Amino acid sequence: MSRGPELIITEKDNAARRIADILSGETASAERMNGVNVYKWGGKRCIGLSGHVVGVDFPPEYNDWRDVEPVELIGAPVEKHPTQENIVAALRRLARRAGTVTIATDYDREGELIGKEAYELVRDVNEDVPVDRVRFSSITKREVTEAFENPDDLDFNLAAAGEARQIIDLVWGAALTRFLSLSARQLGNDFISVGRVQGPTLKLIVDREREIEAFDPEDYWELFSKLTKDANGDAESFEAQYFYLDDDGTEAERVWNEADAEEAYQTLLGVEAAEVASVNRRTRTDTPPAPFNTTQFIRAAGSIGYSAQRAMSIAEDLYTAGYITYPRTDNTVYPDDLDPRELLGAFEGDRRFKEDAESLLEQEEIEPTEGDNETTDHPPIHPTGELPSASDLTEDEWDVYELVVRRFFATVAEDAVWEHLRVVAEVEGLSLKANGKRLLEAGYHDVYPYFNSSESFVPDVEEGESLVLSDTHLDAKQTQPPRRYGQSRLIETMEQMGIGTKATRHDVIQKLYDRGYIESDPPRPTRLARAVVEASEDFAKLIVSEEMTSQLESDMLAIARGEATLEDVTEESKEMLQDVFEGLMESREELGKQLQDSLKADKTVGTCPECGGDLVVRKSRRGSYFIGCDSYPDCTYTLPLPSTGKPLIMEDSCEDHDLHHIKMLAGRKTFVHGCPLCKAEEADEEDDLVIGTCPECGEEHDGELAIKRLRSGSRLVGCTRYPDCDYSLPLPRRGDIEVTDESCEEHDLPELRITYEGDREPWELGCPICNYREYQAQQNGEGGSDLESISGIGAKTAEKLKDAGIEDVKTLKASEPDDIAAKVEGVGADTVRKWQTAAD
DNA sequence: GCAAGGTC
Known part of the structure; x- marks a missing residue:
């Protein structure tokens, strides 16, 4: 009996291609099967998965959120089903006739689970084929060759540890998410989610915000003088700071008492020189950074x-x-x-x-x-x-x-070497210090300019030397609250806490944005986020605690070692969740109300000037945002918002109207709109300025073109017969518009100039029609393909798509996913379908 | 439609 081909399965296409190259000595050829690459040489086939190609979920009868009590999910079965049909189908086809199978997924726990998933798909169609497992941590000729020479077996215990995680995450996440969403009546797109990783991450942000709010600033003072070494007419000056030894004998610069600060200040004002009390020099080695993870x-x-x-x-x-x-x-x-x-x-x-x-x-x-x-x-x-x-x-x-x-x-x-110079000068029993640093050897800074390597100058002085003292100043300061986490700081903290993984931490932050839990950058928590964290702290502490992960980690370790089973661990976890639900069910209504109130607070801009109700940000049926009164239809007061971007309610408010300022989030085009009522009033007060004849209805109806300011804050050149004629040309949001004496011969309109406050050069916008034409030409010309506007399509992919004749989103949407998958390397039909949905 | 984890 002849043996079928050897099948090698990797975690991703890229790895499959490189491994095929290494093992075949670059003779492998690629062919497409169901839109999936299969690399082929001699009697071997190599296919790359796309991470997990099967997922866990509840059976369909649990799908309806309203029909199923969330608590029932705890006892519900958890099933596995293919999520990447095309890859699963290709794998089955290859596995059916394979003589041996080698699992070559990534060398980590999740890779072991992905390997086991592949193993089960293989077993479904081929009961007898021998399956082994190779492990290597980088795809180099040496490592890969060695791994294939010494194959091992799949570690089913390690994979089971991963499966326990999947089940626990699903059950806790789904049950609690549904409970919160249902109790606040937030179904559809605006559901309220919690999970083992997003929970503690959100709590981190909320806790910091609580610290900031509870912060009580304290006054303190700092004193500085200029010291000058004046030798042979060459004056070298540097700034020195007053310091003292506090009760513990440690050096302190901040003076907490105004009278003490004032006394020291007066003393320094009254002197003209200070004597150098000590000079310390030391060199410090600054080692280059570690490789990037x-x-x-x-x-x-x-x-x-x-x-x-x-x-x-x-x-x-x-x-x-x-x-x-x-x-x-x-x-x-x-x-x-x-x-x-x-x-x-x-x-x-x-x-x-x-x-x-x-x-x-x-x-x-x-x-x-x-x-x-x-x-x-x-x-x-x-x-x-x-x-x-x-x-x-x-x-x-x-x-x-x-x-x-x-x-x-x-x-x-090489290492960099710094010289640190510390000088202490004294006068009238007061001490002043200065720290200088000089880069003696730039070392790695020469090739890596991203770290600060600036020097601070302090001249060579000697003990006992007298320095001229001048320019003493006393700075009144206040202690500052802790700073909000920035995105990278957040990711570092998550890593330290052991939550999330290298591949998911940044996605988790994105998820918090998408769920309406955080806004702006650095991220600031919404009222909803606080309410969710508070509710969790009260009833389901574990879901916002890093302990849930550390507990899970040790359980997974036990499973991997064979000291516990998947069933032991998941059953225990489900019992804990059952207890959590007892508390939750009792407080269902109260909890729901709190969540709803917070949701409303997040949308509230201020008080309605007409009826005293709440003004909230709303979305019109056409999908545009505006501000309306919460008492609608009793009160019909509205204010418009700009048409670009998604409104963000800022923390600061307008002094005149006590309405929160609005920022419009639109990626790079983000701008601050300010107080919506101020904008509307400015527009009401400003008259339209006629500059010419409307090219569309001028002849027939005497329509005129005018520079207008809209209540939404936008400016445009538009027809005075609006809304009967809607001819319009855009104008920039910022700057003053000046109508010049020059005029455009072609369109018989004056040329416009935009001027700005400060040093910024004016912009000669010219004739508004010519300007708009140029703008349109630019949009359609270079970078005319808008493929990259779809999330998941980067520059490289866009390039590949264009090579295959798919120039823009329109063509992409009109094409058959399978056709595209067949033409474009590394792109499956499922991916194309995702893009097509994303484009809608 | 829920999570978190892969990958695209």
Whole structure:
């Protein structure tokens, strides 16, 4: 009997392709099966999954939220079903005729579970085929070859640990989410969610907000003087700060008592010189940073202005294009077979990195830095050595790519060395100190400019030397509340707390935005978020506590070790949830009311000037936002809002009308609208300024074009016969509009100039018709494809789609998913369907 | 339609 082909299953297409290349000596060819790549060479086939291709859920009879009491979900069965039909079908087809199967999913717990899911799909169609498992932590020739020479077995206990997590997350998450949503009567798109990871993350944000609110600022004073060394006519000055030793004998700069501060201030004002009491010099070694894992990468990208979500999406594109390694990793230690010299060598041929690469290669010894996390999942994020040419990347992609390259450079660069100089001067029993620092050896800072390496100057002085004292000033200050978490700080804290994973932490933050729990950046919790956290603290403490995860982790460890079973762990967890529900059911109504009140508070802008009710942000039937009275239909008072963006109610209010200011969130086009009533009044007070004849109805009806200000705050050039004629041309939101003496011959309209406050140069907008035409041409010309407006389509994918003749969203929507999948590498029909839905 | 975890 002849054996069928060997089937290799990986976690993702990219890994399948690279492993096929390595094992085949680059002779593997790719073919498409159900829109999925299958790599083929000799008697072997290799297919990449897309992470989990099956998911857990309750049976369909539990689908209706209203029909099923949330508490019933605790006892409900949990089923597995395919979520990526095309991949599952392809896998089954291949498995049916396979002679052996090798599971080569990622080397971590979730990878073991994904491997077991693949194993079960294989077993469904082929009872006898031998299945083994290979493990490697980076896809290099050496590791992969070695792993395939020494195959192992699947670790079913480890996979069961992952399954226990799936079940517990589903049951707790779904039961509590439904309970909160039902009790507040929030069904449909605006349901109220909680979960093991989003819960504690939200509590972190809410707790910080509570600290900020409870903060009681304290007054203190700080004193500074200028000290000048005046030797041989060369005056060198520096600022020194007053300090004293507090009761514990520790050095303090803040003076907590105004009288003491004033006394010291007067003393310093009365003197003209101070004597140097001590000079301390020391050198400090500043070691280069460790290689990037996901969290540290997000943090660094954050410091150059990229949100966590955006940084990961760009990294994903760079990875798919082959320029950087896999961006989701916990590892901060390079694998043994990364040869830094070889990788540096790849940058010698590139104009932009040549100089730095060469100087690094001149080092006699190259020993990369190591971080604290050494894991088996993937190598730290580093450039692959395949370089993009300038036109391959957008500006943002280049920024992020350069960051990854330079981080790699830094990890193989030399230490930096600083010299710290501390000078203490004394006068009349008062002490002043200054700390200078100088970069003696720039080391890694030369190749990694993202850290602050600025120096502060303090001249060489000697003990006993007299310095001129001048410019003494006393600064009154106040202690500040703790700062809100920024996105990267939040992700770092989640990592420390052990919640979420490298691949999900940034998504969790996005989810909190989507659910209406946080707004703005740095994120600020809404009233709803507080109510959800409070309700959870009162009745389901575990769901907002990091302990739920640490408990789960130790349970999973026990399962993996064979010391506990999946059933033991899930049953115990369900019993705890059952107890939680006893408390919840009793307080159902009260809880629902609190959630509803908070939801309303989140929408409230202020008090209605006509009836004293609440003014709230509403959405019209056409989908646009406006402000209306909560007492509608008894009160019909409304205020318009700008048509672009989603309104955010800001914290500050208008002094005249006591209405909260509004910000319109629209990505890069975000702007502050301000007080909606002020905007409306400004428009009412401003007369339309006629500048010419309406090109559409001028001849027939004597329509005229005028510069108008709308109550929504927008400005435009529009026909005076509106609404009978709706001809209009856009005008910028900001700046003063000046009508110049010049006029456009073609359209017989005056040219406009926009002027700004401050130093900003005026903008010669010109004829409004010409200007609008140029704008439209620009929109349709370069970057005319709007494919990238769909979430999930990056620059690279858009490029690939265009190569396949799919130029824009319209074509994408009109095409058959399977056709696109067949034409475009790495794109499945399911993905296309998702894009098509996203485009609607 | 719920979670969290993969991946796109």
